[in-house]
Amino acid sequence: MASATKRACDACHRRKVRCxxxxxxxxxxxxGLACTYDxxxxxxxxxxxxxxxxxxxxxxxxxxxxxxxxxDSMHNYxxxxxxxxxxxxxxLLTQELIDGCTxxxxxxxxxxxxxMQNEQLWALVAEIDTSMEAYCLLCSFCAFMxxxxxxxxxxxxxxxxxxxxxxxxxxxxxxxxxxxxSHDYIENPSVDAVVTSFFLFGCFFxxxxxxxxxxxxxxxxxxxxxxxxxxxxxxxxxxxIAMMNMRRLFWLLFVTERAYxxxxxxxxxxxxxxxxxxxxxxxxxPIAGFIHLVNLYRPFDDTFVGLWNKSRTDCSTLxxxxxxxxxxxxxxxxxxxxxxxxxxxxxxxxxxxxxxWQLSITNNxxxxxxxxxSMTFGYPIEIAKDLVAVTSQLSQRSMEVHGVGLIEKLFDxxxxxxxxxxxxxxxxQHFSVGPQDYLNHLVHLISTLxxxxxxxxxxxxxxxxxxxxxxxxxSITQPMVPIKVEQSPEIPIxxxxxSSETHSSNTSxxxxxxxxxxxxxxx
Numbered sequence: 001m002a003s004a005t006k007r008a009c010d011a012c013h014r015r016k017v018r019c020x021x022x023x024x025x026x027x028x029x030x031x032g033l034a035c036t037y038d039x040x041x042x043x044x045x046x047x048x049x050x051x052x053x054x055x056x057x058x059x060x061x062x063x064x065x066x067x068x069x070x071x072d073s074m075h076n077y078x079x080x081x082x083x084x085x086x087x088x089x090x091x092l093l094t095q096e097l098i099d100g101c102t103x104x105x106x107x108x109x110x111x112x113x114x115x116m117q118n119e120q121l122w123a124l125v126a127e128i129d130t131s132m133e134a135y136c137l138l139c140s141f142c143a144f145m146x147x148x149x150x151x152x153x154x155x156x157x158x159x160x161x162x163x164x165x166x167x168x169x170x171x172x173x174x175x176x177x178x179x180x181x182s183h184d185y186i187e188n189p190s191v192d193a194v195v196t197s198f199f200l201f202g203c204f205f206x207x208x209x210x211x212x213x214x215x216x217x218x219x220x221x222x223x224x225x226x227x228x229x230x231x232x233x234x235x236x237x238x239x240x241i242a243m244m245n246m247r248r249l250f251w252l253l254f255v256t257e258r259a260y261x262x263x264x265x266x267x268x269x270x271x272x273x274x275x276x277x278x279x280x281x282x283x284x285x286p287i288a289g290f291i292h293l294v295n296l297y298r299p300f301d302d303t304f305v306g307l308w309n310k311s312r313t314d315c316s317t318l319x320x321x322x323x324x325x326x327x328x329x330x331x332x333x334x335x336x337x338x339x340x341x342x343x344x345x346x347x348x349x350x351x352x353x354x355x356x357w358q359l360s361i362t363n364n365x366x367x368x369x370x371x372x373x374s375m376t377f378g379y380p381i382e383i384a385k386d387l388v389a390v391t392s393q394l395s396q397r398s399m400e401v402h403g404v405g406l407i408e409k410l411f412d413x414x415x416x417x418x419x420x421x422x423x424x425x426x427x428x429q430h431f432s433v434g435p436q437d438y439l440n441h442l443v444h445l446i447s448t449l450x451x452x453x454x455x456x457x458x459x460x461x462x463x464x465x466x467x468x469x470x471x472x473x474x475s476i477t478q479p480m481v482p483i484k485v486e487q488s489p490e491i492p493i494x495x496x497x498x499s500s501e502t503h504s505s506n507t508s509x510x511x512x513x514x515x516x517x518x519x520x521x522x523x
Contacts, residue, residue, distance in 0.1 A: 324374035
């Protein structure tokens with residue numbers, strides 16, 4: 001009979017779950033974790049220099065283990081290790097690969113999905129040989145980063161050899177799914193399990209497997225609800241960092257689900273039932289842009305999605321006009337943040353304006369004589385103008401990092417513009433920039449983005465040929481000359497300060513704002 005101790009094992013202590021003190025305890029047996037009692041209990045009370053020393057010692061231990069794995073994996077990438085019972089026995093997850101993906105995530109994607117810091121990633125790496133959950137999370141994490149197109153510019157080629165990023169990503173997905181079957185992550189879910197499901201969603205979204213992607217997104221939101229992430233009381237127990245990341249994870253799932261619901265006509269399961277993350281909770285990494293992204297999607301609740309999916313009919317002109325005004329004023333003119341944040345947030349804003357306009361025309365609420373421009377047939381031209389003003393100042397890399405999710409939004413705006421150009425009389429503009437120029441810019445932009453040329457450009461060219469008059473269609477496919485859209489010259493591209501100014505749909509969109517995502521997945 002196994003003997004019992006008077007304290008929780010290391011894994012239960014870290015997961016903050018009740019331990020029966022056995023060797024091995026019930027929780028570790030069920031989760032497939034190594035049940036150890038090696039950690040030295042820390043005294044309660046103020047934490048000063050001693051806590052800092054402990055953190056440094058732990059970091060050194062993490063690095064030492066990583067060095068051992070690096071040496072083992074350098075001999076032959078993809079070859080199994082000597083321990084068949086180890087989660088890492090496949091040899092797929094090398095230390096170099098983890099380091100490269102971690103560096104890319106922290107540098108490019110953290111502002112849009114701020115759910116794991118460097119310390120948390122190191123902790124996962126330290127547990128990779130003993131924790132099945134940590135191993136599955138890192139497999140899905142690395143697969144997500146490989147399938148994400150922006151990582152191609154990183155020093156990844158030496159790590160994957162002659163294999164393509166997508167092929168290695170698929171192998172990591174298969175590995176995560178296979179290993180996941182060996183433990184019950186559903187009955188006793190953890191934050192790691194939720195994050196794993198989220199990354200799997202992102203992988204299948206990028207691979208254009210939307211039924212499977214939807215399954216894993218719903219799996220992530222369901223596990224989150226089982227854990228009580230939708231209840232504010234849940235965030236009163238646990239460490240500050242753990243609760244901070246869990247709160248951000250809930251809102252990331254919230255945004256992702258709503259964006260995907262609009263793209264693929266899916267229902268919602270999460271609602272705005274908890275407090276937003278605090279800007280001051282992590283002063284070293286401001287997340288104001290992420291909070292703006294959440295607020296951008298909050299109006300798209302069950303009512304709107306029900307109308308969008310045609311399961312409701314209680315819509316009104318006044319309500320939609322108010323929503324357009326709210327979207328146009330949702331973002332400050334100047335916001336501190338990164339260029340990748342700006343690319344995602346501004347593109348999402350104008351895409352959402354297009355979505356609301358599409359619902360307006362579906363319900364026959366538009367009029368050519370409406371005093372509100374958002375309720376007229378030509379409003380998508382104004383949206384396209386604002387979007388061009390933004391994207392003409394963005395680097396290609398800042399947009400590519402968001403993958404196919406951002407390209408789909410550009411594609412939707414371009415297709416709506418084409419439909420409007422085919423049926424709305426266009427004013428003669430011999431010396432100024434007009435709708436054809438905006439469309440030409442969007443076509444050129446989509447053709448330069450990875451996955452855009454192969455997946456979306458042929459569809460766009462076909463729509464142009466089938467919808468627009470021949471003379472107009474021919475001019476769109478000509479080599480594009482960069483265009484300039486009027487906007488305030490005094491507003492810089494990025495400025496690390498707050499501003500009380502708001503963006504108006506009646507003017508060009510002064511690019512200089514940040515945050516998300518995407519959620520957003522990739523290709």
